[in-house]
Amino acid sequence: MSDVRYPFTAVVGMADLRLSLLLNAVSPAVGGVLVRGEKGTAKSTMVRALAGLLPSIAVAEQCRFACDPAAPDPQCPDAPHGAGSHERPARLVELPVGVTEDRIVGSLDLEQALAQGVKAYEPGLLAQAHRGVLYIDEVNLLQDHVVDLLLDAAAMGRSYVEREGVSVRHAARFLLVGTMNPEEGELRPQLLDRFGLTVEIAATREPAERAEVVRRRLAYDADPAGFAAGYRADERALAEQIARARELLPAVELGDAALRQITAVCAAFEVDGLRADIVMARTAVALAAWAGRTRVLEEDVRKAAQLALPHRRRRNPFDAPGLDEEQLDRTLSEHSEPEEPTEPEPDGDGPDGDGPGDGGPGDGGPDGGGGAPEPASADAPSADPAGPDAPDAPETSSPEAAPRLPKPGGPAPESSPVAAGEAYRTRLFKVPGTGHGARGRRSPAETDGGHTIRARRPHGALTRLHLSATLQAAAPQQLARGRSGRALVLRTDDFREQVRKGRESNLVLFVVDASGSMAARQRMTAVKGAVLSLLMDAYQRRDKIGMITFRGGGAELALPPTSSVEVGAARLEQLPTGGRTPLAAGLLRAHEVLRLERVRDPLRRPLLVVVTDGRATGGRGALAEAGRAAGLLAAQGTAAVVLDCESGPVRLGLARTLAGQLNATAVTLDELRAEGVAALVHAHRSPSQRKAA
Structure with a gap:
């Protein structure tokens, strides 16, 4: 390279x-x-x-912290500095x-x-x-x-x-x-x-623009030095403009009118806190300096809002950053400074003959030319993982519109995606035992945070000293080491480090039944709302998530394990229903995904969430096959939860049977809500704990 x-x-x-x-x-x-x-x-x-x-910057000699020789850091560990200095990039x-x-x-x-x-x-x-x-x-x-x-x-x-x-x-x-x-x-x-x-x-x-990107990249790869030489003059000019703007920055005036617009915009967009106001003010001042002006204008405030506010508009993890351009323009217009009436000049120019657009400092744009920075296009690509073509949520169907139950052994008609119900706070499900995974908020683990539970000899470099354990290890040796005076004689073997217990993040793998037996619109809306709530819970607890769906002829890995719950929510929203119920295929696919993830990330423990009514197309043979697949997962020690989606006056209890085969906790949609289950706060227990109870 x-x-x-x-x-x-x-x-x-x-x-x-x-x-x-x-x-x-x-x-x-x-x-x-x-x-x-x-x-x-x-x-x-x-x-x-x-x-x-x-x-380039001037650096004090022999300073590892790049102190400015003109104003050295008084707390620098390498202080005091000598008189020498040198310049470096x-x-x-x-x-x-x-x-x-x-x-x-x-x-x-x-x-x-x-x-x-x-x-x-x-x-x-x-x-x-x-x-x-x-x-x-x-x-x-x-x-x-x-x-x-x-x-x-x-x-x-x-x-x-x-x-x-x-x-x-x-x-x-x-x-x-x-x-x-x-x-x-x-x-x-x-x-x-x-x-x-x-x-x-x-x-x-744009094909022409993409072609230019490829052309320049190929030219750079063929001759990096020659390619860079062709842009040396442009690079030098841009570096000089940065230096001029830095010099001008202290002289830029942020007037009361511009400041009122900044605070009005932040208030109108209901941005939390005051950091956005401060950032917008600093950005507007920098924009004015970059344009060669000493006064902040409305165009600077507008551009500062477009850069500083979109990511501060999110209210939940499934919101995409964005800014309503019409609301921004309306707010700026309502709080703009009224122009003072002036007497018209006979020749239409100003008193000094400098009309607008004369190329003076007041018209300098961000690239040194005329005009201020252009505002971001309202047609810019959305960050919504669902994309601009995501299906709209269908209207609530009447009971008569619910699909008929499939005939035994026959396929069910496919239904279009339905919207998820409103998300809510769910119960906490944990993986039993103590893990060693990445810090999070779900299951117990030994981490670099949390509270100290014991001491041990250091594993590698000592970073978390357990002082009392170190002193206890050294105390019996003081006489043999010839201690004199009050100071302890410490050796490497004496040191002990803290072992802390906190909480880790997990891989939450959803296995969702999207077959015809789940296709009743009102029920699927509730089921999707439950999964969306569990996704929100995974986001808050810093988990990775994955999603497998099964319907028709088999199971599909709809979302490979990722940290993006936004993508998971989008895939859930687009999920169609209908067809057969290959429950065993869904469980076997989960077994394979978890096997690969144990190789990729052996310290991250999984939690399997199976969302089903427990039915399987094909009668008893299909249920037996699903039971064998569940046994494979149970043999791996996979912690699991079965979300029982069976509804109606007559219930077969198939989902709870599946939970027994998985050694899993079974909960209904109603039991999933945290506020309604005070007796089930301690959500998941290991098989040995359940037997003891």
């Missing part, structure tokens, strides 16, 4: 992404940018190219998906600190990114506590390392850029709110 970066000015299109990155380069106080889009849309290419446009630091907290903030050697009194600190990625760019690819795949730590540092401009009374602090101011593919899972609203701006991007559908 070539070391020559693809030029920023060579990227085709992506106007909003280009502008957002440049605004953050001008004013890092904007708070970074989150880039949302499908794979293969040059997200990473543009971010990496941005670093080459940033001005601003760094681009990339954060890997599997990064640990110690790698981000730096690691402190507790053994040396306690045994030798030496504060041995190795700077982390935040120190490396100081005064540069911190790039997080696939930010939505990071653990929540890691994302929160990064955003805290970005907001405060400082990193803290605290280990058993030993404290290290250093400056960490950087331009934060995150990219993500919404199909792989969303960031939570509280984390979304911490990013200053967000941009939705998608590949162009």
Whole structure:
């Protein structure tokens, strides 16, 4: 792979992404940018190219934390600094998906600190990114506590390392850029709110523009250095414009009229908190500086709203980010400053002969030309996983419209998708035992968070010291070690680390019966509402989800295991019903999916949720086959829940029989609601626990 970066000015299109990155380069106080889009849309290419446009920085000699020699950080661990300094380019630091907290903030050697009194600190990625760019690819795949730590540092401009009374602090101011593919899972609203701006991007559908993208990429791959040389003049001009805008930024005036428009827009869109108002104000000021103006105009406020508000409009995890352009224009118009009447000039020009459009600073656009940044198109692609062509929810059918029950052994007529019922809070289902998976909010596990339950010898580097256990291990050896005075004599074998018990996230695999026996519209609406509620619960508990549906001739993996509950909700909404009931095929497909997932992610324990009335097409033979498939899952020790969807005055109890074969908990749709089952709060118990009861 070539070391020559693809030029920023060579990227085709992506106007909003280009502008957002440049605004953050001008004013890092904007708070970074989150880039949302499908794979293969040059997200990473543009971010990496941005670093080459940033001005070089002066760094104090022998400082690992990139302190500015003109204003060094008084808390820098490498202080005091000498008089020497050198210049170097601003760094681009990339954060890997599997990064640990110690790698981000730096690691402190507790053994040396306690045994030798030496504060041995190795700077982390935040120190490396100081005064540069911190790039997080696939930010939505990071653990929540890691994302929160990064955003805290970005907001405060400082990193803290605290280990058993030993404290290290250093400056960490950087331009934060995150990219993500919404199909792989969303960031939570509280984390979304911490990013200053967000941009939705998608590949162009224009053949000529796509051809130009391919042409430039092939030319770059053939001769990276020669291709970059062709854009060197454009890159230099853009870097100079960034430097000029930075110099102009302190002189930009945010008038009362513009500030009123900003607060009115945030209030009109019912944005939570005041962070949006502050980000919009900073963005509008940066837009004015980028355009070469010293005063914020209404066009700056409009563009700032389009970049700063869409991701703050989400009210639940199934909402797509967006902004109503008509409401935005109406709010800006209602709170615009009335123009003062002026006497007409005889020649139609201003008193100095400078009419509008004269090319002066007041008309500078984001690219140095005339006009302000164009607002994002109202026809921009939606982030809704269901897509623009998702079927509308059908009207509620009357009882007479319900499909007839299929004849024994015969196929049922297929029904069009029905809308899901309203979501509600469900009972908590847990996987029995103690796991070791990723931190979450569902099942008990040993994690790096939670409360301390015991001590043990360190596994690897010591990061969570158990002080009392360490002292107890060292105390009996003090006489033999020749202790003198009050200080303890500690050795490596004495150290003990904490074992903490918290909660983990799981893989919740839904197996949904979509056959003719479930096709009554009113019942399927309730069933979909129940599954949607369980999806919401999985989102809140940080789980991965997957979905298998079975109907007609077999079972289909409708949603491979993913963190995106939004996609799961969309697939559920589009799910048709009808046909035979191949229950065994659904269970066997679940067995295969879970087998593969144990290989891919062995620490993530599964929870199987089977949504069925227990029927199987083919009589007793089909039910026996389903029982054997259930036995395979039970033999694997798979924790399971059967959502019994059987209804009507006569019930066969087939779903509860299936639950017994799976060693699973069986609940009805009514029992699923958390508020109605005080006696069933402790939702899932292991077979041994049930026998003991």
